Amino acid sequence: MPEGGIYLCEWAAADGEYRLRLRSNPDLQASGPDIDECMEEICMQIIEWNGDGEAVLELFPPHRGESFPGGAIVFARVGYTDRSRAADYEQLFEGRACPVCKFGLGVRSDAPLRLESQPEGMVCGVTGCYPILQIYHREFVNMLADKELSAVELRPVYQNDQETDYVEVIARKTIPTVGYKGANYPTSFQRSFRCGECGHEKFVVDAENINYGTSFIDIDDIRADTSAMIVVDDGWCQSLAFLLSRWRQLLDQTERHALTSNPLAVLDSDHVERPALEECTEFDWIM
Numbered sequence: 031m032p033e034g035g036i037y038l039c040e041w042a043a044a045d046g047e048y049r050l051r052l053r054s055n056p057d058l059q060a061s062g063p064d065i066d067e068c069m070e071e072i073c074m075q076i077i078e079w080n081g082d083g084e085a086v087l088e089l090f091p092p093h094r095g096e097s098f099p100g101g102a103i104v105f106a107r108v109g110y111t112d113r114s115r116a117a118d119y120e121q122l123f124e125g126r127a128c129p130v131c132k133f134g135l136g137v138r139s140d141a142p143l144r145l146e147s148q149p150e151g152m153v154c155g156v157t158g159c160y161p162i163l164q165i166y167h168r169e170f171v172n173m174l175a176d177k178e179l180s181a182v183e184l185r186p187v188y189q190n191d192q193e194t195d196y197v198e199v200i201a202r203k204t205i206p207t208v209g210y211k212g213a214n215y216p217t218s219f220q221r222s223f224r225c226g227e228c229g230h231e232k233f234v235v236d237a238e239n240i241n242y243g244t245s246f247i248d249i250d251d252i253r254a255d256t257s258a259m260i261v262v263d264d265g266w267c268q269s270l271a272f273l274l275s276r277w278r279q280l281l282d283q284t285e286r287h288a289l290t291s292n293p294l295a296v297l298d299s300d301h302v303e304r305p306a307l308e309e310c311t312e313f314d315w316i317m
């Protein structure tokens with residue numbers, strides 16, 4: 031019996047009336063002039079549906095949070111606070127690396143991830159390979175629920191042939207980031223590009239009135255049975271992202287400043303675009 035699950039709940043208002051609908055089970059609906067009462071009604075329906083008596087609803091778009099035309103900040107995307115380098119990056123992907131952009135081709139191979147130095151902190155970015163691999167301290171992973179962990183495979187990470195306190199997270203499914211209609215995709219410092227050799231794409235979104243560093247996903251790409259955790263791939267790094275309510279729970283369980291995040295916005299499909307990126311044949315950021 032699930033308890034304390036976090037559920038994405040879509041809402042709209044018209045003629046002084048709110049209409050709410052649960053994303054993972056659209057049969058669960060409520061409407062009325064008071065949004066709090068509608069939320070209580072949905073929570074009662076969740077109890078009947080799956081027995082979760084402590085459901086937490088995350089409204090989409092946020093009712094009192096940060097929203098903008100066509101979307102809203104709904105997720106926190108986990109960032110890293112420390113770095114280490116991969117010792118044997120050539121082995122990490124099935125198809126080795128693209129000779130031009132150096133991004134790994136194909137899926138992650140069975141080769142274990144070995145680090146040149148011992149990281150510190152809860153979340154670490156592993157550089158020297160592309161994409162950057164984000165690794166998580168076991169203390170962080172231990173806070174996650176079984177349902178969240180069922181969406182990923184965890185692999186040990188080594189340094190000097192010793193297993194470290196970190197694990198690599200291999201997602202069974204990732205959600206790609208998308209562009210925001212009307213935004214710019216800055217190309218300076220190769221922040222946005224398409225590799226002319228292998229076709230790999232990576233871009234950052236610069237949109238008016240939206241904090242730089244925000245990334246965007248399409249609401250239709252969130253599975254109907256979305257849990258409070260997803261894995262997002264922006265072409266540079268794959269990272270875990272959590273519904274804001276769930277993220278606040280995790281922050282409450284850790285020491286201050288141990289975790290950082292970047293905003294992840296969900297867009298309705300009318301505001302999604304696939305940017306046409308400048309083709310690149312030389313990469314000066316490769317070290």
Ligand SMILES: [Zn+2]
Nearest residue numbers: 128131225228
């Ligand atoms: Zn390439």
